[in-house]
Amino acid sequence: MTYKSKFGFGCMRLPQTDAEDPTKIDQELFNEMVDLYMEHGFNYFDTSYAYHNGVSEVALRKAVVERYPRESYKICDKMPTWALTSKEDNEKFVNEMLERLGIDYFDVFFVHNINTPWYKLAENADSFEYVKNMKEKGIAKKIGFSFHDHAELLEEVLDKYADIIDIVQIQLNYLDWEDPVIESRKCYELCVKHGLDVYVMEPLKGGLLVNAPDNIKKEFNEFSPNKSIASFALRFAASLDNVKMVLSGMNQMDHLIDNINTFENFEVLSDEENEFLKKMAEKLDESVAVACSECGYCIDACPEMIPIPEYFTLYNISKNRPEEDIYKLYFDKLADEKVPADECTYCGTCLEHCTQQIDIPEVLEKVCENFETGFSPYAGSP
Numbered sequence: 001m002t003y004k005s006k007f008g009f010g011c012m013r014l015p016q017t018d019a020e021d022p023t024k025i026d027q028e029l030f031n032e033m034v035d036l037y038m039e040h041g042f043n044y045f046d047t048s049y050a051y052h053n054g055v056s057e058v059a060l061r062k063a064v065v066e067r068y069p070r071e072s073y074k075i076c077d078k079m080p081t082w083a084l085t086s087k088e089d090n091e092k093f094v095n096e097m098l099e100r101l102g103i104d105y106f107d108v109f110f111v112h113n114i115n116t117p118w119y120k121l122a123e124n125a126d127s128f129e130y131v132k133n134m135k136e137k138g139i140a141k142k143i144g145f146s147f148h149d150h151a152e153l154l155e156e157v158l159d160k161y162a163d164i165i166d167i168v169q170i171q172l173n174y175l176d177w178e179d180p181v182i183e184s185r186k187c188y189e190l191c192v193k194h195g196l197d198v199y200v201m202e203p204l205k206g207g208l209l210v211n212a213p214d215n216i217k218k219e220f221n222e223f224s225p226n227k228s229i230a231s232f233a234l235r236f237a238a239s240l241d242n243v244k245m246v247l248s249g250m251n252q253m254d255h256l257i258d259n260i261n262t263f264e265n266f267e268v269l270s271d272e273e274n275e276f277l278k279k280m281a282e283k284l285d286e287s288v289a290v291a292c293s294e295c296g297y298c299i300d301a302c303p304e305m306i307p308i309p310e311y312f313t314l315y316n317i318s319k320n321r322p323e324e325d326i327y328k329l330y331f332d333k334l335a336d337e338k339v340p341a342d343e344c345t346y347c348g349t350c351l352e353h354c355t356q357q358i359d360i361p362e363v364l365e366k367v368c369e370n371f372e373t374g375f376s377p378y379a380g381s382p
């Protein structure tokens, strides 16, 4: 395996023609991006039943399956664990996914988003056994699960299932490496202990690492003027031996070009660079009010339809760039045009959907306090 083969195309954040509607994919731009990615010898695409409300799989069929020979690319898809209500659901979803994609086997298949509540759903539906059978029948070449919870739960799942799976997909980046909630390092080490391949999601933490405050961007620029922040983040993940795939969700051509350059001219992270990233992680940690990765899973879960990640983005901006006209955005664009943050009823439905384990209702309360009391943008970290 070369470092080049570690660059995967994440299809959770595809280019859109309407920023407000995740089902409106810019198919023309996506096709062009796929062509460039394939031309440069890359071939791995990661999607799920849920991405873009089910449209990611269809867009992938149009961009890849209908335009390239089957053996020239690899597709990973994922079971919607949160929607499993019976053993029969496994087959129902798998058939639907194969149909949406227009293929008859998956190169990689995961039980999606294992966390404490959804692990129970997967267990009740016997999904790991079902996925094992998929591999035996050749419907999936490699199998595993994606994971969003503490290392303690990962240990429990691996003790039970490490023998039947090939891969674990975890969130791993230099900010979360020692984070007490995400525990990237501990999760990675558990996978290594069990001899499993690690696939990495959120290497840029949903863009949070690259959209750093100006002082951090300046330090990166001074440290290495010709390297992008994204390239450091991707190299941090891909330099680890057991990491066999690093996914990047790209919705702009220049992001793809930068990432191609990173992997075609791959340099393993030096000790000096590692130390530098550790320092940047500490600074970033101090400057982020809420570590939302903007995955959007909570939005559909919220019965009040509160645009949660948009509020969290503004909250973060208020901490680092209070000079920006964020109060207008808060009151006019979000509270008036969409749903006010104080309409949260504390029902808690969003909690099990949050990939970053954020106490969403508690932080929404802080967001309200922050903006409603006028000028107190430094309300403190959640």
Ligand code: SF4
Pocket (backbone or CB within 6 Å): 301, 302, 303, 304, 305, 306, 308, 343, 344, 345, 346, 347, 348, 349, 350, 351, 360, 361, 364
């Ligand atoms: S707790 Fe609040 S934000 Fe979460 S789902 Fe309920 S109403 Fe929505």
Ligand code: SF4
Pocket (backbone or CB within 6 Å): 291, 292, 293, 294, 295, 296, 297, 298, 299, 308, 309, 312, 353, 354, 355, 356, 357, 358, 360
């Ligand atoms: S609050 Fe959690 S679920 Fe919602 S977008 Fe942010 S990280 Fe994702």
